[in-house]
Amino acid sequence: MSGSNVWSRSREKMRLFPELFAQCTMEATAYGKCVAATTTSRQELKKDLCVKEFEALKTCFVNAAKKKGR
Template identity: 85%
Template sequence: MSGSNVWSRSREKLRVFPELLAQCSAEAAAYGKCVAATTSSSQELKKDLCAKEFEALKTCFVNAAKKKPK
């Protein structure tokens, strides 16, 4: 197992992240608003409070990544 290969794949994923985020801006905004609303004041984010929004964002990222030519 080559360590440099792992880093190359990681760098490639990070390089395309801004493009994927731009394609999923509505979902990212909805998730961000949910997190912000559920963590107002000193409240901590609890598991599954924004699960629906997170799943929508995750699905968008996966679909956008599939469309991206390699």
Template identity: 80%
Template sequence: MSGSNVWSRSREKMRLFPGLFAQCADEAAVYGTCVAATTTGKQELRKDLCVKEFEALKTCFTNAVSKKSQ
């Protein structure tokens, strides 16, 4: 049955995630700092407040995934 194969592939991809994400620790820390700084008190996170930091994290993660698949 092809359905079980889908779950096997998904589980394998999820196992790779921590290692790939670790390659972007600096970008993740900068993004997290931005989110924390812009949501002090009861202030809610608004779209695009940390867009620059998010884009840097997204680019790093995309690059890490691309390197892994080569």
């Protein structure tokens, strides 16, 4: 496996990120609000507190990427 191929694929994915993110603003907002609400007063984010919101955001990104790949 060539190292340059790995970097090329990574760069391409990073170039698509803003476009995919724009398609998932509602999910990103919900996740951000959950994180902000659970980390008030300098608390650390605990695992699985916002899992529902994270999974929705992840699903949105995956679906947006699939649409982009068509």
